[in-house]
Amino acid sequence: MAESNQTQCIAMDSATALQRYLDHIPVSSISGIKSSVVLEVKTGDFVKDALRIMFKKNVASALIADVSTDGFPDRFIGFVHLSSLLLWCIQEIRKLENEIECIESEKTKETVCGIMGFLEQNPHIGQTKVGELGKTFLWDPYFPVGMRDTLFHVLLMFSKHRLQAVPVVELSNSNVIGFITQTAVIHLLLESSGLEWFDGIADKVISDFRFDNEEHVLHVYGDQNIIEAFYILWNKQIGAVAVTDRGSKRLIGCLRNSDAYLLLEKEDLFQNRK
Template sequence: MGGSFFELLTSSDFYKNTKVGDISGSFRWAPFLALQNSDTFLTMLLLLSKYRMKSLPVVDLGEGKIENIITQSAVVHMLAECAGLHWFESWGTKKLLELGLPIMKPDRIVKVSEDEPVLNAFQMMRKKGIGGLPVVDESGKNPVGNISIRDVQYLLTAPDIYKEYRSISVKNFLTAVRNYLEKNQEVSPMLRGVITCKRDDTIKDIILKLDSEKIHRIYVVNEENNLEGVITLRDIISKLVHEPHGYFGDFFDGVVPLPQNSRV
């Protein structure tokens, strides 16, 4: 069934005729925001945190080429590599509570029940403009999994999921994805289940866990395993920087925050 879907997709006029230029303008900073080698480290960190960029191309305007791409994950990996350095150990021993993490209050967490249709989860992520959310049990308190916007690919590539994509629950979706990954011997954080931490963990603990597990978010739970918050790569980076007044001038005026009716 999954194979027939791709045959249908690749044979359609939409697939054949749509050009990159037709969709590139849908990005709010078309074609993209880029860095140059002369830009400061502060600029990079601010764009990856406060200004919600997940990745930044580094361009050489003289040569007209992209030299590299810096991601949030790369910055957190760099921090993990700093373990043992005096400045990092001094900052890294601070507990989450001392740094004001998690930022979001428990009653503001966007989550999905494991019994809900998985399409609800993807629609919720799209509506809220978030990259992932926790899956909770029937009590609505205990996290039992994580689902990210990238996982939508399995609705198309995994045959057992695609044929039931309109009705499959989040719980059955996660089970089917794990079976698919194991069958195809693919490595994925989804095979390890939900990854959590406690409020009295240190920021160093969180950075090392995010880096080693290759994940973009970690869920904060209490002693009863009740969900209390979420910490993302962006949250970590934001604790490293402060934007000086007028640093970007009026460049972002009218752009951040994103309008409610935006399709980006």
């Protein structure tokens, strides 16, 4: 019993030390915040138009402004990602194709150049307003932080609200000056050499991981089609899915929801999604 209490005490001390370490790292130490493009879409914008502007500006996400509160500093009500909009479109397209039972008809091949062309031809999908997607929990909530907040606060935001990015605002005027992404935080943590917990993660090689008990691991096989993989990402509301070799069961990579961006970049990929 004494050994158990001692172990618990050490574990608590370790956790407290880690928390204090993270609570002394200011948000301002995270690189690339002010270099990110701040783009906003309005609740009244069509999904197809939001996709087009985000693709044109080469941004992964945008703030959602409430059209009924234009001019107010707190007009932002959410945060939407390009990949989330694309996955929603794929889900709606999948439903439509199942209904009409002509997934790869010659007519479709001739008239649809890519996903944007498909949305133009199907206005009940493309002309859905961004504001209407709130009920599908497609948005991230708008929880901004300031440059004087700490990394520990940001990590709590990521874990508690399952955010992909956090807006950073100027305290004087509440203007959004940039974003903190999960990737940026990971890069910063990987620079924290000398801490056993961080070093233990950084030293691991991805190819060392195997999926012997595949029933409990969410994955797709490398020979499955891309639309199935994207459907899993949408249905399970996850950021990535492992890709394994069907024969050896070894990990060969992963498909991220951000890879849905390729459907906009490569028209033939959308046409041949099956």
